[in-house]
Amino acid sequence: MLLEGLQLPLTTPFYLDGRLNLRKLEHNVERYSKTPVAGLVALSETGESSLLSDEENRQVLRAAIDAAAVEKVMIAGVSRDSVLGTLELAEYAAGAGYDAVLVREPSFFRGGSRGSFRGNKAKELLTYFQAVADRSSLPVVLDGAGAELAADLVIELAGHPQIIGLVEGGFGSRRLEILKAGTASVKRSVTVTAMFAAATGRMLGRSEGSGDFISSATLTVGGAAVAAPKVAVKTRTKVVGFQILAGKTAGMLDALLAGAVGAVPAFSAAAPQACYEVFAAWKDGDEGLAREKQARLQVVAERVEVELGVPCIKFGCDLNGYFGGLPRLPLLPPTGDERSEIQALMQGLRN
Numbered sequence: 591m592l593l594e595g596l597q598l599p600l601t602t603p604f605y606l607d608g609r610l611n612l613r614k615l616e617h618n619v620e621r622y623s624k625t626p627v628a629g630l631v632a633l634s635e636t637g638e639s640s641l642l643s644d645e646e647n648r649q650v651l652r653a654a655i656d657a658a659a660v661e662k663v664m665i666a667g668v669s670r671d672s673v674l675g676t677l678e679l680a681e682y683a684a685g686a687g688y689d690a691v692l693v694r695e696p697s698f699f700r701g702g703s704r705g706s707f708r709g710n711k712a713k714e715l716l717t718y719f720q721a722v723a724d725r726s727s728l729p730v731v732l733d734g735a736g737a738e739l740a741a742d743l744v745i746e747l748a749g750h751p752q753i754i755g756l757v758e759g760g761f762g763s764r765r766l767e768i769l770k771a772g773t774a775s776v777k778r779s780v781t782v783t784a785m786f787a788a789a790t791g792r793m794l795g796r797s798e799g800s801g802d803f804i805s806s807a808t809l810t811v812g813g814a815a816v817a818a819p820k821v822a823v824k825t826r827t828k829v830v831g832f833q834i835l836a837g838k839t840a841g842m843l844d845a846l847l848a849g850a851v852g853a854v855p856a857f858s859a860a861a862p863q864a865c866y867e868v869f870a871a872w873k874d875g876d877e878g879l880a881r882e883k884q885a886r887l888q889v890v891a892e893r894v895e896v897e898l899g900v901p902c903i904k905f906g907c908d909l910n911g912y913f914g915g916l917p918r919l920p921l922l923p924p925t926g927d928e929r930s931e932i933q934a935l936m937q938g939l940r941n
Contacts (some may be wrong), residue, residue: 595628629663735837760838839891860906
């Protein structure tokens, strides 16, 4: 599956009393589907997935994919601390029609020194990812945005036929060079459209008429109504390597220049167009314009995404016409001073 482009991580809306607000989630997904982002990611860390119950995670997955445009790649965050729990949510995502799953390391591996992951800990982490990939019916994307995954671990996992890429957390261009060199032998053939956009099984199934018809009443005036299947999407194949995505807004361009094929920037939930323009300029080969677009984002992304976090990203969503709302406790909403600061920082980033 092709991961190229901007994969936007969704926030999760709540009512004032903390209950899931699925109507607002659907509203956001419908609006994001009209932007040029390549895909949407439900239940990443931006989506406060660890604060949701198992049933709420399933509700979010269902609501998001039901509201998404068919041409958008849909990725489901399914991470749980156990292999069994991760696989259960992964299989639900597969049944709902998702294209891939995003998996990060279990919580009990986080917070330690990367150099301390030797012996049993290294074996356990490798086993976790391999066991999930062995039994998942969907392709797996490794999530290293929040915690750096050891380069040798990523390189070993890249050879697994079901592990197709990595969200890299912005740990430096030198690290990206190491990852690119270590995974250079990985080559896979993926299905794409005639314009070299992603073409997943879900997209092709919907386009080839699996009960999805257009009434002739919408195409003609008068006469008997008939049903005609939608025209099948023309596809071709493309050879890709192990696909790396930038995981931080502030480091998007540097990652793309170092070999990343796309990005999953948390701040794109608040400013999808501004984030996409960095990728688009890079894709067009205009590095000067890409740097100019990246510079517009740099300060606001570092402040809102890195320092203030999800509650303030959600406030940024509110400023740009998406529903952000309040985070779920124990996360706290931005203070009055923080709201004023974010408003000032985002003055030029309206969508």
